[in-house]
Amino acid sequence: MTLKRTKSHYFKILFLLISIFTISCSWDRFVTSRVNESTTIKSEVAKDLLNKDKITIVLTGTGSPLPSDSIQNSTAIFVNGKFLLFDAGDGVAMAMEKLHLPVSEIGAVFITHFHSDHFADLGEIIDRSWLLGRQKPLTVHGPKGITDLVNGFLKSYQLEYYYRTKHHGEAVMPSQWKGAKTNEFSPNSDGSSKIIYEKDGVVVYAFFVNHVPIEPAVGYRVEYKGKSIVISGDTADSEFLKKQSFGVDYLISEVMNKSMIAKVENAYASIKHDRYTKIMKDIQLYHIDATELGNLAEEAKVKTLVLTHMIPFVKGYIQTKAIYKDPIQKVYHGELIIGHDGKKIEIPLP
Ligand SMILES: [Zn+2]
Numbered sequence: 343m344t345l346k347r348t349k350s351h352y353f354k355i356l357f358l359l360i361s362i363f364t365i366s367c368s369w370d371r372f373v374t375s376r377v378n379e380s381t382t383i384k385s386e387v388a389k390d391l392l393n394k395d396k397i398t399i400v401l402t403g404t405g406s407p408l409p410s411d412s413i414q415n416s417t418a419i420f421v422n423g424k425f426l427l428f429d430a431g432d433g434v435a436m437a438m439e440k441l442h443l444p445v446s447e448i449g450a451v452f453i454t455h456f457h458s459d460h461f462a463d464l465g466e467i468i469d470r471s472w473l474l475g476r477q478k479p480l481t482v483h484g485p486k487g488i489t490d491l492v493n494g495f496l497k498s499y500q501l502e503y504y505y506r507t508k509h510h511g512e513a514v515m516p517s518q519w520k521g522a523k524t525n526e527f528s529p530n531s532d533g534s535s536k537i538i539y540e541k542d543g544v545v546v547y548a549f550f551v552n553h554v555p556i557e558p559a560v561g562y563r564v565e566y567k568g569k570s571i572v573i574s575g576d577t578a579d580s581e582f583l584k585k586q587s588f589g590v591d592y593l594i595s596e597v598m599n600k601s602m603i604a605k606v607e608n609a610y611a612s613i614k615h616d617r618y619t620k621i622m623k624d625i626q627l628y629h630i631d632a633t634e635l636g637n638l639a640e641e642a643k644v645k646t647l648v649l650t651h652m653i654p655f656v657k658g659y660i661q662t663k664a665i666y667k668d669p670i671q672k673v674y675h676g677e678l679i680i681g682h683d684g685k686k687i688e689i690p691l692p
């Protein structure tokens with residue numbers, strides 16, 4: 343009886359050890375295959391985006407300050423092997439990693455203005471690009487105020503930089519490449535554009551937009567090998583934006599359906615919520631309405647209009663059609679793309 347019990351005990355322990363060994367072997371295989379898979383995807387995505395035969399736009403964030411399912415505003419443009427990022431709203435650093443974008447390759451960030459939905463993640467982008475292996479300088483371009491903004495982030499990340507290099511060593515986290523430098527510029531007040539970046543045939547212009555009372559506020563135009571892309575930043579209907587968008591291949595623009603926001607304003611007024619009533623009224627003054635944007639794009643002969651920073655944020659075919667597609671397509675006859683986070687647009691080059 344005792345011998346039987348001992349034998350059964352022995353087999354139980356043996357079974358347990360075999361199970362632990364099997365599970366640990368399969369965990370090893372699982373982890374190794376996940377690491378291989380993710381490394382392969384990242385290098386394939388990087389190879390594709392840094393391909394010099396095309397320009398790729400990635401809508402890294404299509405949201406606004408109002409709560410939505412989208413990451414706040416940001417657009418990545420991959421051109422001639424360069425990774426340029428326009429605006430850096432909240433959540434975009436992690437979103438870019440989830441999209442497997444080559445974050446360590448970011449060489450320049452362009453900020454349109456100093457509403458936080460356009461820069462909240464700038465500190466993370468400067469830091470994560472370095473942690474992930476950036477071994478070149480990062481320049482943050484922006485109108486007057488950009489140096490103070492970047493210096494504020496650099497100061498608040500001082501200990502983070504110190505800890506990383508101390509822990510992993512100079513070879514892995516070279517302090518030479520931590521942080522970022524700035525290029526602060528003043529846009530021309532007459533609405534004409536100004537070159538603020540020029541490298542290997544890629545030119546980025548900045549121009550003044552009308553986001554009053556927010557000043558300075560700029561839009562950007564990227565040109566390479568005869569292709570042109572305008573990024574509106576935040577703006578009300580603006581002759582400057584129309585002029586700068588004339589004949590462009592892509593206009594990536596903010597948009598608001600003002601009749602919907604007026605309804606929201608009225609709803610708050612009806613329940614005597616003075617604070618939100620006032621905010622909903624004010625924001626209609628410095629954004630561009632869907633119909634105004636459709637007219638602007640039509641008059642400027644924009645080839646493709648891409649919507650981002652949509653206020654209100656809507657989901658699904660029926661709402662999107664009623665709130666953005668219909669009013670715009672009533673007046674604009676070019677191609678219309680309703681943006682969403684992660685949307686990729688490829689522009690083949692001649
Ligand atoms: Zn905004």
Ligand SMILES: [Zn+2]
Nearest residue numbers: 455457553576
């Ligand atoms: Zn704004």
